[in-house]
Amino acid sequence: MTEWWRGSVTYQIYPRSFQDDNGDGVGDLAGITRRLDHIAALGCDAIWLSPFFTSPMLDMGYDVADYTDVDPVFGTLADFDALIARAHDLGLKVIIDQVMNHSSDKHPFFEQSRKDRTNDKADWYIWADPRHDGTPPNNWLSIFGGPAWQWDARRKQYYMHSFLAEQPEFNFRNPAVLDYMESVLRFWLDRGVDGFRFDTVNFFYKDGMLRDDPADFRNKTEAPGNPYEMQYHLFSKNQPENLPWLERIRAVLDSYDDRTSVGEVGESHHGIQIMGQYTAPGRLHQCYSFEMFGTDYSAGLFRRKIEEFFTGAPDGWPMWAFSNHDVVRQTSRWAKYGISNDALAAQAGALLLSFQGSICLWQGEELGQTDTALTLDELTDPQGITFWPEPIGRDNTRTPMVWDSSAQGGFSSGTPWLPVKAPQLARNVAAQAGVAGSVLESYRAMLAFRRQSEALRSGATRFFDLPEPILAFARGEDLLCIFNLSPKALEISAMGLGAAIGPSAGVVHSGGKLQLGPNAYGFFTGASSAVLG
Template identity: 50%
Template sequence: MTGNTLPVATGLSIDKDWWRGAVIYQIYPRSFQDSNGDGVGDLLGIAERMPHIASLGVDAIWISPFFTSPMKDFGYDVSNYCDVDPLFGTLADFDWLVERAHEQGVKVIIDLVLSHTSDLHPWFVESRSSRTNPHADWYVWADPKPDGTPPNNWLSIFGGPGWQWDARRCQYYMHNFLTSQPDLNLHNPDVQQALLDVAQFWLDRGVDGFRLDTINFYFHDKELRNNPALPSEERNDSIAPAVNPYNHQNHIYDKNRPENLDFLARLRALLDTYPAATIVGEVGDAQRGMEILGEYTKGNDRAHMCYAFEFLANDFPDAARVADVMDLVDRVAAQGWACWAFSNHDVVRHTTRWGLDHAASRAYALLLMCLRGSVCIYQGEELGLPEADVPFEALQDPYGIEFWPEFKGRDGCRTPFPWDGKLQNAGFSPVLPWLPVPYEHHGYAVAEQELDPGALLHHYRRVIQLRHDHPALRNGRQSPVRAEGHVIQFEREQNEERLFLAFNLSEEPVDIKVPRGEWQALGQDVNGAIPLDGWLHLGPWQPCILAAV
């Protein structure tokens, strides 16, 4: 079956721009729902819980990797791109999941890891066997310096050198992550074609797009030049923890290479042969992330949107910070399209990271749905889950094990999803899960929140619906975001709809002046502030949306 003949999925209309302003729900499959009692979540578990996902009103799900893998990095080390790891089920299970999602109007995005594979992938097994085999040039190999040390100073995000010695070839191979995750050589056109074939395989199975892991890591500098040092004042820990020397370099040669754009154009051309497929790229760069986002999403021959890290950092998003981020977008990515997120599977959950109480969580949930761009929410975010405290002896994440205790890794945001606090393991699994379910998470479970009209779960449903109901919020123009004290203000506009938005991002009440014109309060069930004589009184953490009349 070719892209030109792919049937439209049941329940989904053909809208090639559905992604623009969409709300995407990220699922970490190991931790969503265990359907077969082995303590690990799986694809049938996701299908079983599709009613909950659909009830949120999201446009799509993004499923983190479920491909065949030795699981040294929990699926981000792929040994077979075109099959499902038995831990998660079968290809038939995946087909059933896609069918269930499409029946309920939810599109399916899967996580493709194209920059590297597992060292158990057949491509690498052959590549390392000799310097003359058919796959010899499919990975990044280099001779040592005369003194036997690695060819340059490139580092791994997971700690240590970015090179690993291989005695079979008497050469080093490059790895941006674990030593068991060798980097593919996309300078080789055969590698590019193989990866395009992988994308086509999944598109032909009915997926609606891809989240591209580490999209700016695909190419390396052919000359293997050393990365320059990064001044200490320019370092930040948005990509790697502060204790990692990876932050000491300006990564201009081991990633962010210009050749990336040509490959993205080839991938985009493939997706454009399908009715409505999309690309969400993950840009991992601490210095130029937003600038690269602008480059990679500009025009119609690159990624549709890129995942933004600005609100995944530790910096608290007070009014000044939010205004600065939006100003950065206007300056370096005005022609691009961001996909915003507060939490994901790699960072401390934002309720803990930012110390949010219930009122603040409600305000930031609405703010996320009001920003120009698309949106990702991470499983459990709709419940307000705090970060779990996983003891060292229960850790699974190699990143946390390497840098403990200064950095505890990513397991705290990956613990199993709580469905029913009255059940064993909060309804995730009848047996001991792969990570423990924190006792305090039982009180946040879906079953408990469904019974509480004031629960955060219902608020997320309302704010997502508000975004869908108002074109100006989903896809409208956005004025410059202004910060005045603790309040941010901006406008969204689409066709005849004009909205004024204000958010008090503090615990202190404040009065603000409303722009001239006639306004009426919008979405009283999510904000509640009403203008009076040209003024608004905003209580602690209170937002307000006004519609021009």
């Protein structure tokens, strides 16, 4: 077996928004297949497909009604097989989402489970009796608003849901559920997928006694937009019983050649530690979290998260990302740190692709794409609608990929499911391809540099002690990476540096000084002898 995934770069595709080839306004598998050349030319190693399974689409595919078929809006299993074949022809690995924590309430298993307490699927989901006063069994909250419990009159019990009421949670304490989930993994592995991204990987098991989650001990000056954040989720997720299940997943993957796994750790407490725990030998290959999805774009944050992971989990492996389908795009979150959108976007790409670990790019990042301003009537996201106007929902980042300057950006011949607006239309692939200095070409150059640099793909990291907003670190024995994370020009002393190497922007080394322009970045040999100050 090879470890192709270690240090790899994965490109996340949101199927609804990548390319619509049948003109219904929704992206599809055939469209993805047609556009795979873009990702291969970019220089990525793999793609990750968000859910494309049969679904009522109340949560845009994260409410699965059939785990082993393709929803008709996206195509057919034959379309998926064609996608796999084309990706492999281009040298791209294919990772697909697995949403195992919960299903749709339209899944046949749940429809059977809710009929009564004695049928074959009665214990496949988390059911609990009400308290004596009729209220839910505990205080657990749904991320999408309200209690995490929904009353069902047929069983005269509550069922649990961390998200929509239409997304009931599986009972992973039932061995039959584990056997079924293993069969789902083998179904897709046998079709040729190269790995899985496990949604909400730390949610699978809940406290067996259904104890209340305590209040978050961290000081809060006012209630957040979502009260879910007011609890410390000690019992509704992150349970120790999760670990043997992750080991079973790893055993399944290891029974096939060259497969990988990525776990999404959604947790505001100790997320880095959980990533390390979940990627210990014999568990998941990689984990990623929301640790770098905030508004902080500081040297201290990036240094702290990377050191925290590799110090606490020297045998684990992270996958770092700056954005995904659930959060505000990085150029919108960090706009105040850039002298321009293009300069910030190019620097953020070079920064992320310099990190030790594997990397995940969200579609459109390579264009410097920004969040789309949407009105309430344009939203489809249940979370965004529930908590309007704050926090911002997820539709703003999910608007269609923009391929050219034509109507609808070349995404669809029909009316897109979310609008393509002028600010996003201006950032299209055709307008940037082959244009020196464009965000797209800066990403291509940086990806090529990472691919040929053993130091960037696997070298250890050592940070230099420099004041904000300068971030400097060595990768491997000899490669120095340096960034000015601000829109202001700066200068530092730099002795013992070797030659400039790889892509750069705004960095001049002369007379023992490094002049760092706004949002500058650069790479040099001689890290082992460099003295910066």
